[in-house]
Amino acid sequence: MRSQLFKTRITEMLGIRHPILCGGMGPGVSDANYVAAVVNAGGMGFIVAAGFPDPHVFREQLRKCRELTSGKGFGVNLYISAQAEATQRLQEHVKVLAEERVLCVETSGASPEDILPALRDAGLKVLHKVPAVRYARSAARLGVDAVIVVGNDSGGHPGTYGISSMVQAPHAANEISIPLVIGGGIGTGRQLAATLMMGADAVLMGSRMLVAEELWIHPQYKDLLVQSDGTDSVVVKTGLRQHHRVLNNESAKAVAALDAIGVSDFERYRPHVMGTLTTQAYLTGDSSLGMLDYGPSVVFANAVQSVEVIFDEVLDDAQRAMQRMDLLHCEV
Ligand SMILES: Cc1cc2nc3c(=O)[nH]c(=O)nc-3n(C[C@H](O)[C@H](O)[C@H](O)COP(=O)(O)O)c2cc1C
Known part of the structure; x- marks a missing residue:
């Protein structure tokens, strides 16, 4: 460590x-x-x-x-x-x-x-x-x-x-x-x-x-994350005022269509937002269906790595940022 x-x-x-x-x-x-x-x-x-x-x-x-x-x-x-x-x-x-x-x-x-x-x-x-x-x-x-x-x-x-x-x-x-x-x-x-x-x-x-690496979700889904530039993150369920930031897949598009016409009846959303779809996507790697929580910071995930290696990268980067501030800082 x-x-x-x-x-x-x-x-x-x-x-x-x-x-x-x-x-x-x-x-x-x-x-x-x-x-x-x-x-x-x-x-x-x-x-x-x-x-x-x-x-x-x-x-x-x-x-x-x-x-x-x-x-x-x-x-x-x-x-x-x-x-x-x-x-x-x-x-x-x-x-x-x-x-x-x-x-x-x-x-x-x-x-x-x-x-x-x-x-x-x-x-x-x-x-x-x-x-x-x-x-x-x-x-x-x-x-x-x-x-x-x-x-x-x-x-x-x-x-x-x-x-x-x-x-x-x-x-x-x-x-x-x-x-x-x-x-x-x-x-x-x-x-x-x-x-x-x-x-x-x-x-x-x-x-x-x-x-x-330590997460059990399917490697195919992790590959999608590695390839992503973060533009495939979208906020849906706004019609229910339960804003949810997820991967912009088929389910998210169906939900966005309901949001767009102002549907506020949960039953219309249910087939697209069921938790079983989400679990299925993580298990099989088929991410076309389900509400998959997903923010644009996936753009920083460029490889499948252990948590320790991710932390090392983040800490090295923080150290470089501090050094940069030292260089930029003007003594008064
Ligand atoms: C796949 C995934 C599942 C999440 N599930 C939960 C959850 O069950 N409960 C919760 O409080 N937050 C949940 N969150 C939100 C995170 O705990 C955290 O607040 C959020 O990811 C931070 O923003 P970031 O994704 O931009 O790093 C989830 C986030 C992701 C990416």
């Missing part, structure tokens, strides 16, 4: 060497193998709880990750639904997290208010992910440990405002006093250095990591 380049509130809080978090990727994409590789490379990763609905399988994933990381801390991604019964189900998950001594959670979706006491009791560090600074402010007031603000380039759910990470980073740094992570469109060390300069404590990467 590379020596430490940056010490921030996030590296200190999570006990990690590099200020690089790899966001949870569903359904079941970020599993124990991948998250362990991220943690062993000096970052923080998150197993997506929703990807393992069977509690026994979920617990096995947590145990496997603990074993593969020799007991280092790792994280779990929890999707928070606004529905009360879903919060109840989540409480069950939280019990398992406490028993298996998980270090931290990346929460996303609705406000973490209802689940926060249970997360606190379980001794978990809570990093709440939001698509706009206004939600980060509310989460900070609730008492989460850190916020993750993602911009419009973000693969998955970038929110409805369409604000870039370039704006979110300095805006959030002005407004938020707790540790801050910025994501969306990040895949290079230059962006890591710039994001830290803008006031953040770490970056979050998702799409850039999809080519990681």
Whole structure:
């Protein structure tokens, strides 16, 4: 593992060497193998709880990750639904997290208010992910440990405002006093250095990591990512106000057509957005169907590499960016 380049509130809080978090990727994409590789490379990763609905399988994933990381801390991604019964189900998950001594959670979706006491009791560090600074402010007031603000380039759910990470980073740094992570469109060390300069404590990467050797998704799909220049990323489901940034495949085009005519009935979308299509695409490598979360930062994924090699490249690039700043800087 590379020596430490940056010490921030996030590296200190999570006990990690590099200020690089790899966001949870569903359904079941970020599993124990991948998250362990991220943690062993000096970052923080998150197993997506929703990807393992069977509690026994979920617990096995947590145990496997603990074993593969020799007991280092790792994280779990929890999707928070606004529905009360879903919060109840989540409480069950939280019990398992406490028993298996998980270090931290990346929460996303609705406000973490209802689940926060249970997360606190379980001794978990809570990093709440939001698509706009206004939600980060509310989460900070609730008492989460850190916020993750993602911009419009973000693969998955970038929110409805369409604000870039370039704006979110300095805006959030002005407004938020707790540790801050910025994501969306990040895949290079230059962006890591710039994001830290803008006031953040770490970056979050998702799409850039999809080519990681440790991910189980089909090699044919990874090849598509390697070839991509990022222009095949599109935001759909705007008709439902559930903006979703995905690969512009046949399903995305069908959904965009419904968006364009203002359809707001989910049943019309269902055949194109079923989770089974997504899993099938990752398993077979046929990416023509399914909602495949996919941001333009795939342009930085130029080869299938181990997580450690990806981190090395990012850190080398960050170091070069710092040297460039030293050269450009005029002494006054
Ligand atoms: C394939 C994929 C699946 C994702 N699934 C989830 C998920 O289940 N839950 C979640 O909170 N975020 C999910 N995300 C979002 C990431 O955790 C992260 O916020 C995002 O990828 C960062 O932006 P980037 O893709 O531009 O790096 C997913 C992203 C990708 C690329």
